[in-house]
Amino acid sequence: MEKIEHTTVPTNGINMHIASIGTGPVVLFLHGFPELWYSWRHQLLYLSSHGYRCIAPDLRGYGDSDAPPSAASYTAFHIVGDLVGLLDHLGIGQIFLVGHDWGAKMAWDFCWFRPDRVRALVNMSVPFFPRNPAMSMVDGFRVMFGDDYYFCRFQEPGEVEKDFACVDTAILMKKFFSLFGPHPLCVSKEVGLRGLPTPDTLPAWLSEEDISYYASKFNRGGFTGGLNYYRASSLWELTAPWTGCQIKVPAKFVVGDQDIVYNIPGIKEYINSGGFKKDVPNLQDAVVMEGVGHFINQEKAEESSAHIYEFIKQF
Numbered sequence: 001m002e003k004i005e006h007t008t009v010p011t012n013g014i015n016m017h018i019a020s021i022g023t024g025p026v027v028l029f030l031h032g033f034p035e036l037w038y039s040w041r042h043q044l045l046y047l048s049s050h051g052y053r054c055i056a057p058d059l060r061g062y063g064d065s066d067a068p069p070s071a072a073s074y075t076a077f078h079i080v081g082d083l084v085g086l087l088d089h090l091g092i093g094q095i096f097l098v099g100h101d102w103g104a105k106m107a108w109d110f111c112w113f114r115p116d117r118v119r120a121l122v123n124m125s126v127p128f129f130p131r132n133p134a135m136s137m138v139d140g141f142r143v144m145f146g147d148d149y150y151f152c153r154f155q156e157p158g159e160v161e162k163d164f165a166c167v168d169t170a171i172l173m174k175k176f177f178s179l180f181g182p183h184p185l186c187v188s189k190e191v192g193l194r195g196l197p198t199p200d201t202l203p204a205w206l207s208e209e210d211i212s213y214y215a216s217k218f219n220r221g222g223f224t225g226g227l228n229y230y231r232a233s234s235l236w237e238l239t240a241p242w243t244g245c246q247i248k249v250p251a252k253f254v255v256g257d258q259d260i261v262y263n264i265p266g267i268k269e270y271i272n273s274g275g276f277k278k279d280v281p282n283l284q285d286a287v288v289m290e291g292v293g294h295f296i297n298q299e300k301a302e303e304s305s306a307h308i309y310e311f312i313k314q315f
Helices: 037-048 075-091 101-112 137-147 159-163 167-178 208-221 226-231 236-242 269-273 275-280 301-312
Strands: 005-011 014-021 026-031 053-057 096-099 117-126 251-256 283-289
Touching: 005 075, 014 037, 014 075, 014 096, 026 037, 026 075, 026 159, 037 053, 037 096, 037 208, 037 301, 053 075, 075 236, 096 101, 101 117, 117 275, 117 301, 159 226, 167 208, 251 301, 269 275, 269 283, 275 283, 283 301
Parallel strands: 026 053, 026 096, 096 117, 117 251, 251 283
Antiparallel strands: 005 014, 014 053
16 A cells, blocks of 8 residues: 555646556546545555556545535536546546446546547446436436435535534444445435444454544545535536437446445346446446445455456456
8 A cells, every 4th residue: 555656636627636556558446425546445456466557536526636615516527527637637548447436427427528538447336327318317316215315315515514514424434334235225304324323343344444544534525525426416407418328438337236226226127138238339248246235346355356457458
């Protein structure tokens, strides 16, 4: 870990913190919520030891990167713009792209907007969601699960932040890392995050040191930046020009069968019955790991790293 270099790069009007290690073809890693560059620590070490230059930013709103206050500053155009600016600043043309959770959503969008910059894609947890011209993602979840579904609860600026503030950040991180799946995560305003269970012990893949690192960064920067990704999803009309567009870069998808996303009604059928392949015609593999939850790249670090390596080394 001490070999990982940390720098700050100006891009698209913000300063972005990046962690990097290695030399060779570039692999860009995009994290999710509530995570940081640190979520890719295992993959940075693994892929760099196999001849790749690995770069993992704290995305806009997270960690040591800038966090504009307005949710309107967290659209896919902002995030992909940050990443293109990062690559341009570093003089990098094409990359291998790897995403998880919201990072996977942003990676799909990156491949929508700028496929010329992506040699191949490995996404984890979140499959490609074709744009629904009739309603936004948050409205779709509200119809499916109700107002208490976490994605919907995260929409009101300030309200959820107050709820988060009622729980020690380290305990909050323990809750999050144990809650995402396979059942829908619903949190009523009456119960709040305080009422959700805290695990008695950490899973084997997560240490107290890991929790402390996450907690220290979120204590400093807060959660609003990360929550703004959920809030910006309501601006779905901005992506109307891409309705019906396919993702055409070579792609691989990896998910755990206990993942909250994989267990959304209709997702298993979409992934396994041809719909996913229709929308991503160069999807070369969709791997479902048994007994694995949402935070797959940390929970099954070695296997996840191997899946990435075995795919991208073909290109």
